Amino acid sequence: MPTLKFAVLAGDYIGxxxxxxxxxxxxxxxxxxxxxxxPLAADVGGAGIDNHGKALPESTLQTCEQCDxxxxxxxxxxxxxxxxxxxxxxxxxxxxxxxxxTLFANIRPGLLYRELTAASPIKTERIPDGIxxxxxxxLTGGLYFGKPKxxxxxxxxxxxxVDTMTYRKSEIERIAATAVAAARSRKKRLCSIxxxxxxxxxxxxxxxxxxxxARHAPDIELSHMYVDNAAMQLVRSPNQFDVFVTxxxxxxxxxxxxxxxxxxxxxxxSASIGAGRNSLGLPFGLYEPAGGTAPDIAGKGVANPCAxxxxxxxxxxxxYGLERAAARIEAAVRKAVTGGTxxxxxxxxxxxxxxxxxxDAVIAAL
Ligand code: NAD
Numbered sequence: 001m002p003t004l005k006f007a008v009l010a011g012d013y014i015g016x017x018x019x020x021x022x023x024x025x026x027x028x029x030x031x032x033x034x035x036x037x038x039p040l041a042a043d044v045g046g047a048g049i050d051n052h053g054k055a056l057p058e059s060t061l062q063t064c065e066q067c068d069x070x071x072x073x074x075x076x077x078x079x080x081x082x083x084x085x086x087x088x089x090x091x092x093x094x095x096x097x098x099x100x101x102t103l104f105a106n107i108r109p110g111l112l113y114r115e116l117t118a119a120s121p122i123k124t125e126r127i128p129d130g131i132x133x134x135x136x137x138x139l140t141g142g143l144y145f146g147k148p149k150x151x152x153x154x155x156x157x158x159x160x161x162v163d164t165m166t167y168r169k170s171e172i173e174r175i176a177a178t179a180v181a182a183a184r185s186r187k188k189r190l191c192s193i194x195x196x197x198x199x200x201x202x203x204x205x206x207x208x209x210x211x212x213x214a215r216h217a218p219d220i221e222l223s224h225m226y227v228d229n230a231a232m233q234l235v236r237s238p239n240q241f242d243v244f245v246t247x248x249x250x251x252x253x254x255x256x257x258x259x260x261x262x263x264x265x266x267x268x269x270s271a272s273i274g275a276g277r278n279s280l281g282l283p284f285g286l287y288e289p290a291g292g293t294a295p296d297i298a299g300k301g302v303a304n305p306c307a308x309x310x311x312x313x314x315x316x317x318x319x320y321g322l323e324r325a326a327a328r329i330e331a332a333v334r335k336a337v338t339g340g341t342x343x344x345x346x347x348x349x350x351x352x353x354x355x356x357x358x359x360d361a362v363i364a365a366l
Contacts, residue, residue, distance in 0.1 A: 112127070
């Protein structure tokens, strides 16, 4: 009976509300699949600041290091907004966690069920079967981390700011490998998105992805697209993509565009996969909903727990290799939602249920 030892960092506002329900669902799947769960809870974000004086307390980092994966909620909110930017929960907790565990690949399924197409700003006739695509974003390179990164006063008194976009071939190769693996598990179609008509980093990106696929994945149908065109194509006809892979800044923007066209943030999960291997020899990863702490609805028991529940499925798949258990959770969420149990964010003004009842419906569907 495999033991699943994972850190539970629920965070702030709706974070603990949806995490509680996700753990109930996971517990149920654990019983059905004969898995032993060993969740280790620790404070992060605002809870870390309030209880330990730091968004990512040492004790929390130590807990994560003992585990094979991190199940993350979300952090931040009005209570800590007055802190200096460097101490803000998101920046002081998530970025160091990504860096510490070299979480270089962000995998975001863009999934909209046919029954929920009304939640998308795209006309239903353009997405009659909903949306089912995957965005893979490089997470630790590019413009956000390149040096120099500074603001200087020039000799003539003007002020100049510089950010630097850098990519190494090895960084591109490892994200290409992640993208190929994702494409293989789906329709074997991969689109690499860059700006190779203007940027040096994109020229290297395009050449490296093409070489990687030619050498290691001739079974994958690879295409390339400029990022400005991709931003348009994503709203014009999202399902022309199956899996797309792109660098950090482009991925930041395109993944949010994808979240919007998929309707509610309450349904979208994500996985950040690390370079390191866990005790099972599988990728260490951090799994979290795509949305934030939703302070506007926190404490009311109405947040949609599905994104957090679907994050547990990604954890089972990538960090534990438990594909059947992961698919079981995904099928149960689909069944509950398409069967008519909906939280307010996906009810379109119709009857809605609260956080707990939504999770109950998923458990019943299991
Ligand atoms: P948000 O994602 O928290 O909320 C945006 C909108 O989506 C809100 O109307 C909210 O009610 C709704 N929403 C989000 N998740 C939902 C769910 N599960 N069910 C139903 N509705 C849901 O974004 P925001 O309001 O810009 O940010 C709020 C706080 O969250 C900020 O402090 C921000 O910094 C933080 N944040 C954290 C993360 C993270 O921890 N990874 C990500 C984004 C934002």
